[in-house]
Amino acid sequence: MGKLISVIVPVYNKAPFLERCIESLIHLKHHEKIEAIFVDDCSTDDSLEIIKKYASNYDMVKCIQLPKNTGGPAQPRNEGMKRAEGEYLTFLDADDWLDCNHFIEFVERVKADGSDIGFGRAFKHTDKRITQIARFQSFQNQSGLVPYEMEKVFRAVGPPGKIFKKALVEMHQIELKHLKYGEDKLFFTELISKATCATMSTLPTYHVNRYSQNVSLIKTTTAFEKAKINFSLLKEIIQLDIPKAALVNVLSRFLELDFMKRYFFTKSFLKSQSKQEYYALFEEVCQVIENTGTAIEPLFTIEKYKVTYTLFKNKAFEQLEAFIKTLMSDEQFSRYVDNGVVYLESGSTDIPPLQVACYPVYQGTQCVDGQKYEVIEVLKPVDVSIRGVRAVELHNELNEKEIPFELKGNKLYIPTEALQYHTEVPFNLAVDYLIYDTERVYASYPSTQTENVMKRKAFKVEFTPQDTIKIGNKHYFKEAPKTVVTIKKVKLYGDVDFMHMVSELEPGSAIQIKGLSYSSMDTPRLETDKGYVLTANIDFVEPLKMVDSDTYITKMPRRIEVIKGCKLYTERSFKKEPIRGVKVGETFEIDDIIYTSNHTPRLKTVNGEYLTANKKFVKEI
Incomplete structure (x- = not known):
C-alpha cells in the first residue's frame, strides 16, 4: 500500500539531534500514511545505532545505509527519493524537526487540492528567539496558485515548509546535484518551475534548529x-x-x-x-x-x-x-518624517533619500467617545495598504494572535481590552501591510540627530506580563521561581546591593530560590536557599523547565560510571568536536549539573569537561 508522504532525512554524524528529529515524526498522526526514510551517509558517531533502534520499534521508520560517504546531502536525498513510496515527498534535515500538530493536516490539505507542491510555515529556533522564515510563501491560505509566479517564491529554495509530488520529480527526472554549496537552490528552482499548481498554507510545518552552530561546508565558504x-x-x-x-x-x-x-x-x-x-x-x-x-x-x-x-x-x-x-550601520541610520512618510538618508547629497514603506509608532492609550483604545500612527505612503495587526510573543513568533482594529486616516485604533488576552507572556505588536510584509511597532519617532544621538530610537513597543516588573528598560521577576537557570555568566553576592561578590556562575547553572528580596534602591533580587543573592533580571536568569528525571540524572551525583559508549566535550552544548570517546566502565568525579540553552542537563566533571546526563549512558555510583 502506498503512503501519503515520505519524509527523507539525510544523516551524517547528527547523533546529538537525531532523537528530537525522529520523535517529531513518530508523534505525527496517521502513521499508516507516513514513512520516514533515514539515509545514513556512513556516520562515524552513534547516528546509525539511534536510527536502527527506532526502526526496530516503529514500522514507519526506514533505515538506508550508503556503502561509502558521499560528502553531502545530495546523493542521500536522491537515494531516499528512489526508495520512497509516498505520493508526496519532503526533505527534513537531521537536526531539524517537523511540527507534530499541523504537518499532516498540511499534507492532507495539499492532497485535497491536488497540488504539485505545497508551501507551509517554517520557523527558525535560536538560543534567543523563534522567528518565521520565508513569510512570503505562507502568509495566507490559498489554492490553485501557479508556483513560479508567486512573488519572491525563489527567495526560499531550501527544504523548510515544502512538500512536492513524487510524480513531478519522476516526470521531469529532477535530482540533486552534488555541490559544495547550493544543491537545494538548483533542485527547488527546477522543481518549482516545472510544477503547475500550488497550495499555500498558514499552518506551521517545519522547525529549523539553529541552537547550535553545527560544522558545515557552507560555514567554511x-x-x-x-x-x-x-x-x-x-x-x-x-x-x-x-x-x-x-x-x-x-x-x-x-x-x-x-x-x-x-x-x-x-x-x-x-x-x-x-x-x-x-x-x-x-x-x-x-x-x-x-x-x-x-x-x-x-x-x-x-x-x-x-x-x-x-x-x-x-x-x-x-x-x-x-x-x-x-x-x-544601524547607528548611522538617519530617518526623518516628511508629510506623513518616513525617509532614510542615503549618506550622499547625490542620492535621494529612500522611502520607508511602513513605520508604525505607538501613541499610547487614548479615550475616544468614552472608549479606550491603544493607538498606533502609521507613517506610510498613501498607496501602502494595511492588512492587519497581530500581538506576537516577544522572541517567539509561533505564538501570535490577530488583533481587532479600526483604521481612521493614518491611525490604527485597537480596543484596549483586546490586548488583555496576552498577559501571560511578554509581547509586542506587528502591523502587516501590502501583500505579506510586516513591521513591529516603534516606541518613538525617527530622528536625524547626529551630534546628540537619540538613544533607543530603534526600540519596539513591548508589553510585559504582570509576573515581571520593568525598571528602566530591564525586566525583573515579580515572583520568585523555585529554580532558575543562568542564561549568561551571573555573579553571586552576599548582600542585596551587590557590594560583596561571593562567586561567579557559568551559563546553565541551576540555583534553588527561596524568595525575593530588594536592594536599597528597590531593585528585585533573587535569594537562594543558601542565603546568597543574585540578579532577578530575566535577561540573565530564567525558570528551569520541567526535566524528565526518568531519562536524566537531575540530582547532583558525586561520581558516575559510563554504562554505554559516549563522548566527552569541552562545552555544554556538545556543538564542538568531542575531546574523545568514553568507554564503558570509565568513572568520573562530578562537579556540577549544567543545563543547555534548551534545559537539557549535562554532567560537568571536576576537570571542567562535559558528558551526557542521560541514564542510558551513565549511572550514579
Whole structure:
C-alpha cells in the first residue's frame, strides 16, 4: 500500500539531534500514511545505532545505509527519493524537526487540492528567539496558485515548509546535484518551475534548529567563493527549459539576494582589499543576464539594491561603497518624517533619500467617545495598504494572535481590552501591510540627530506580563521561581546591593530560590536557599523547565560510571568536536549539573569537561 508522504532525512554524524528529529515524526498522526526514510551517509558517531533502534520499534521508520560517504546531502536525498513510496515527498534535515500538530493536516490539505507542491510555515529556533522564515510563501491560505509566479517564491529554495509530488520529480527526472554549496537552490528552482499548481498554507510545518552552530561546508565558504558558485548555478539555471516568468523571478532572486544582500551588502565586501574582483565578477553576472534578453533594472524590487546597481553601472564605486556602508550601520541610520512618510538618508547629497514603506509608532492609550483604545500612527505612503495587526510573543513568533482594529486616516485604533488576552507572556505588536510584509511597532519617532544621538530610537513597543516588573528598560521577576537557570555568566553576592561578590556562575547553572528580596534602591533580587543573592533580571536568569528525571540524572551525583559508549566535550552544548570517546566502565568525579540553552542537563566533571546526563549512558555510583 502506498503512503501519503515520505519524509527523507539525510544523516551524517547528527547523533546529538537525531532523537528530537525522529520523535517529531513518530508523534505525527496517521502513521499508516507516513514513512520516514533515514539515509545514513556512513556516520562515524552513534547516528546509525539511534536510527536502527527506532526502526526496530516503529514500522514507519526506514533505515538506508550508503556503502561509502558521499560528502553531502545530495546523493542521500536522491537515494531516499528512489526508495520512497509516498505520493508526496519532503526533505527534513537531521537536526531539524517537523511540527507534530499541523504537518499532516498540511499534507492532507495539499492532497485535497491536488497540488504539485505545497508551501507551509517554517520557523527558525535560536538560543534567543523563534522567528518565521520565508513569510512570503505562507502568509495566507490559498489554492490553485501557479508556483513560479508567486512573488519572491525563489527567495526560499531550501527544504523548510515544502512538500512536492513524487510524480513531478519522476516526470521531469529532477535530482540533486552534488555541490559544495547550493544543491537545494538548483533542485527547488527546477522543481518549482516545472510544477503547475500550488497550495499555500498558514499552518506551521517545519522547525529549523539553529541552537547550535553545527560544522558545515557552507560555514567554511567565503562570501566571494559563494558568489562564484552562485554564478555557476545561475548559468546552469539559465540553460533549464523553464517558463519565461519563472526565469525572470529567478534572475531577480539572484540579483537581489545572492549578489546584493549576500555579496555587496556584507562586511566581507567592505573590508576587502580586492574590491575590483567583486566588481569584475558582478559585471560577468550582468552580462550573462543581459544575454538572456532580460533587462536588468526592472528585476530589482528593493530600492536600495536598485540604487546600488545604478551606481555600479555608472562606475561610481566610491559612492557605491559609501552608500552600502551607511545602510549597513544601524547607528548611522538617519530617518526623518516628511508629510506623513518616513525617509532614510542615503549618506550622499547625490542620492535621494529612500522611502520607508511602513513605520508604525505607538501613541499610547487614548479615550475616544468614552472608549479606550491603544493607538498606533502609521507613517506610510498613501498607496501602502494595511492588512492587519497581530500581538506576537516577544522572541517567539509561533505564538501570535490577530488583533481587532479600526483604521481612521493614518491611525490604527485597537480596543484596549483586546490586548488583555496576552498577559501571560511578554509581547509586542506587528502591523502587516501590502501583500505579506510586516513591521513591529516603534516606541518613538525617527530622528536625524547626529551630534546628540537619540538613544533607543530603534526600540519596539513591548508589553510585559504582570509576573515581571520593568525598571528602566530591564525586566525583573515579580515572583520568585523555585529554580532558575543562568542564561549568561551571573555573579553571586552576599548582600542585596551587590557590594560583596561571593562567586561567579557559568551559563546553565541551576540555583534553588527561596524568595525575593530588594536592594536599597528597590531593585528585585533573587535569594537562594543558601542565603546568597543574585540578579532577578530575566535577561540573565530564567525558570528551569520541567526535566524528565526518568531519562536524566537531575540530582547532583558525586561520581558516575559510563554504562554505554559516549563522548566527552569541552562545552555544554556538545556543538564542538568531542575531546574523545568514553568507554564503558570509565568513572568520573562530578562537579556540577549544567543545563543547555534548551534545559537539557549535562554532567560537568571536576576537570571542567562535559558528558551526557542521560541514564542510558551513565549511572550514579
